[in-house]
Amino acid sequence: MFDTSGAKKLVEVRDLTMHFPIRTGxxxxxxxxxxxxxGVSFDIYEGETLGLVGESGCGKSSCxxxxxxxxxPTAGSIRLEGEEIAHAPFDKLRRLRPKMQMVFQDPQASLxxxxxxxxxxxxxxxxxxxxxxxKRLERIYELMDAVGLNREFANRYPHEFSGGQRQRIGxxxxxxxxxxxxxxxEPIAALDVSIQxxxxxxxxxLQDRLGLTYLFISHDLSMVRHIADRVAVMYLGRVVELAPxxxxxxxxxxxxxxxxLSAVPEPDPASHDDAERIILQGDVPSPANPPKGCNxxxxxPRVMEICRQIDPVxxxxxxxxxxxxxxxxxxxxxxxxxxxxxxEV
Amino acid sequence: MPDGATPFVxxxxxxxxxxxxxxxxxxxxxxVSFTLKPGELLGVVGESGSGKSVxxxxxxxxxxxPPAEIRGGSVMFEGQDLARIPEEMMRAIRGARIGMVFQDPMTSLxxxxxxxxxxxxxLRTHMGLxxxxxxxxxxxxxxxAGIPDARRRLADYPHQFSGGMRQRVMIAIALACDPKVLIAxxxxxxxxxxxxxxxxxxxxxxxxxxxxxxxxxxHDLGVIAGIADRVMVMYGGQVVEQAPVRELFANPxxxxxxxxxxxxxxxxxxxxxxLRVIQGQxxxxxxxxxxxxxxxxxxxxxxxxxxxxPARFDVGPAHDAACFWDFKTGAKRDV
Numbered sequence: 013m014f015d016t017s018g019a020k021k022l023v024e025v026r027d028l029t030m031h032f033p034i035r036t037g038x039x040x041x042x043x044x045x046x047x048x049x050x051g052v053s054f055d056i057y058e059g060e061t062l063g064l065v066g067e068s069g070c071g072k073s074s075c076x077x078x079x080x081x082x083x084x085p086t087a088g089s090i091r092l093e094g095e096e097i098a099h100a101p102f103d104k105l106r107r108l109r110p111k112m113q114m115v116f117q118d119p120q121a122s123l124x125x126x127x128x129x130x131x132x133x134x135x136x137x138x139x140x141x142x143x144x145x146x147k148r149l150e151r152i153y154e155l156m157d158a159v160g161l162n163r164e165f166a167n168r169y170p171h172e173f174s175g176g177q178r179q180r181i182g183x184x185x186x187x188x189x190x191x192x193x194x195x196x197x198e199p200i201a202a203l204d205v206s207i208q209x210x211x212x213x214x215x216x217x218l219q220d221r222l223g224l225t226y227l228f229i230s231h232d233l234s235m236v237r238h239i240a241d242r243v244a245v246m247y248l249g250r251v252v253e254l255a256p257x258x259x260x261x262x263x264x265x266x267x268x269x270x271x272x273l274s275a276v277p278e279p280d281p282a283s284h285d286d287a288e289r290i291i292l293q294g295d296v297p298s299p300a301n302p303p304k305g306c307n308x309x310x311x312x313p314r315v316m317e318i319c320r321q322i323d324p325v326x327x328x329x330x331x332x333x334x335x336x337x338x339x340x341x342x343x344x345x346x347x348x349x350x351x352x353x354x355x356e357v
Numbered sequence: 358m359p360d361g362a363t364p365f366v367x368x369x370x371x372x373x374x375x376x377x378x379x380x381x382x383x384x385x386x387x388x389v390s391f392t393l394k395p396g397e398l399l400g401v402v403g404e405s406g407s408g409k410s411v412x413x414x415x416x417x418x419x420x421x422x423p424p425a426e427i428r429g430g431s432v433m434f435e436g437q438d439l440a441r442i443p444e445e446m447m448r449a450i451r452g453a454r455i456g457m458v459f460q461d462p463m464t465s466l467x468x469x470x471x472x473x474x475x476x477x478x479x480l481r482t483h484m485g486l487x488x489x490x491x492x493x494x495x496x497x498x499x500x501x502a503g504i505p506d507a508r509r510r511l512a513d514y515p516h517q518f519s520g521g522m523r524q525r526v527m528i529a530i531a532l533a534c535d536p537k538v539l540i541a542x543x544x545x546x547x548x549x550x551x552x553x554x555x556x557x558x559x560x561x562x563x564x565x566x567x568x569x570x571x572x573x574x575x576h577d578l579g580v581i582a583g584i585a586d587r588v589m590v591m592y593g594g595q596v597v598e599q600a601p602v603r604e605l606f607a608n609p610x611x612x613x614x615x616x617x618x619x620x621x622x623x624x625x626x627x628x629x630x631x632l633r634v635i636q637g638q639x640x641x642x643x644x645x646x647x648x649x650x651x652x653x654x655x656x657x658x659x660x661x662x663x664x665x666x667p668a669r670f671d672v673g674p675a676h677d678a679a680c681f682w683d684f685k686t687g688a689k690r691d692v
Binding site: 067068174176204205206207208209210212213216231233234235237238258261271272273274275276277278279280281282283284289291292293295296 | 404405519521522549550551552553554555557558576577578579580581582583602603606616617618620621622623624625628629631632633634635636638639
């Protein structure tokens with residue numbers, strides 16, 4: 013498993029906030045904002061995979077996009093190898109772009125249907141390198157080999173490929189400029205089960221070979237358990253828990269993580285007999301109007317009075333384990349929380 | 358037996374559906390046979406294009422024809438063959454005796470009518486209830502589907518409900534006429550896991566209360582493991598394996614099922630260092646089914662698989678698999 017001690021921080025995210033304005037009426041007046049990402053901080057170490065999980069609307073994709081400056085963040089800081097991205101001017105950002113790339117969820121929508129595979133993979137090379145046509149084609153072939161696409165298909169169009177193959181094209185494009193950091197935004201969600209494993213294995217293999225660092229955004233918790241070294245769980249714009257993978261899955265601390273993990277159905281009928289499922293009541297509140305206090309207080313099975321008043325801050329309560337929950341507040345609560353856990357849940 | 362002849366509420370035999378396209382015929386469903394007992398929950402698993410949805414749409418005749426064409430087979434339900442009865446009779450069964458829940462609750466509800474109107478519609482057309490009776494019944498149904506403050510919410514429009522709540526509304530509509538069979542096509546796929554857990558819990562509860570038989574289509578093996586009594590695995594438009602749920606997961610006998618179970622990562626227990634991969638792509642169904650659809654991706658394939666399509670062999674009690682390879686003896690089947 014990935015060891016963070018001594019590893020170099022590649023990406024440092026501090027208090028990242030991404031609010032989307034809500035404009036209404038004829039004059040498009042500002043009447044509120046969707047707090048998609050609301051003060052998120054974490055580090056991503058070189059060579060690791062950080063899994064970012066949560067349900068739809070929790071802000072995980074917005075977070076991934078803001079980190080690459082595909083959105084202009086409202087506030088906060090993002091550093092890639094020490095260089096500030098969050099408020100970098102255009103030309104500096106352009107210089108940094110080759111280092112950070114993205115693989116999108118829907119390979120259908122993220123590939124231009126009028127470009128050939130060679131054109132799609134070659135586009136970043138045209139933009140950012142001075143390779144001549146022959147060298148470029150050589151590099152395109154090299155990339156197609158790397159992701160397991162037949163070179164002979166270089167002049168075909170995206171619609172001639174299956175979903176899994178299209179995702180390989182998207183990965184080849186992301187790799188074109190030798191990036192250090194890739195945000196994978198639900199890269200397997202649109203694929204069939206038997207194809208998902210192919211793509212995940214490819215991503216892992218490329219990571220080993222090229223020393224890549226991934227932010228792997230997904231709602232599929234079992235796949236995240238497979239691919240991630242550390243996992244951050246988001247709920248309504250906040251990171252509620254961040255921990256090494258094994259610790260998180262074996263002993264989730266935040267009540268939301270516990271409920272989320274218990275809700276995942278296992279492909280094993282026997283495991284359903286004794287499963288003590290925590291069924292969360294109700295729905296996720298709107299990010300335009302989050303509740304007072306802790307964002308999870310409206311659905312939390314272990315909610316306390318303080319949760320409705322004060323928003324918990326995320327703290328490191330054990331080495332590498334960050335949790336934002338009043339159950340783990342300093343002094344007295346801490347022991348009480350641990351002691352109460354088995355009976356209360 | 359209420360039906361007289363069979364112990365099954367639904368008895369499908371050799372159902373065959375083709376799509377006629379400009380590029381030729383697509384054999385979407387090939388000789389699919391299955392039965393459903395009263396109160397049973399049959400899980401149908403398969404990847405996209407495996408024919409699981411088309412099979413169910415064929416038997417309730419919801420496919421656009423043309424291009425679709427039901428080329429053969431029978432669908433026995435309450436003493437009638439649904440593949441042959443006239444459309445008016447079918448209309449009296451669809452939505453009344455056989456209920457349906459679809460994947461996307463956003464697109465299957467009409468945005469311009471209130472939820473109450475949409476629940477009352479089948480009650481009034483199929484059961485001839487008066488407006489007042491229908492309103493009372495609709496409120497009961499919403500309540501049954503776990504929607505709080507049911508009576509007041511009848512006046513709300515679909516966009517005023519969240520995804521999970523909309524799926525509850527769909528379930529209420531499907532249950533409106535007290536169907537004998539409920540066909541649920543990926544009903545939780547569009548939902549988040551915590552909401553999916555709520556819906557699965559609701560279905561378990563409703564089964565106990567109402568006792569209808571359910572066909573549950575999904576690609577999620579985890580959902581199937583938790584909810585089904587019996588599972589049918591489909592691949593390339595065919596049924597490749599069928600068994601009681603525990604037997605299927607513990608003792609899969611078709612190479613596709615075996616590999617499929619190994620490709621999915623688990624959330625508890627041992628964590629595999631590398632995922633097992635099924636190489637290759639699912640088949641394109643433009644050729645007549647004269648060979649095994651899985652042979653190109655199958656590690657067990659041998660010459661026979663290329664020129665003969667395996668029948669479903671009995672491999673255990675209530676367990677069959679369509680494969681010429683016998684995993685129990687570790688040799689080719691000599692039939």
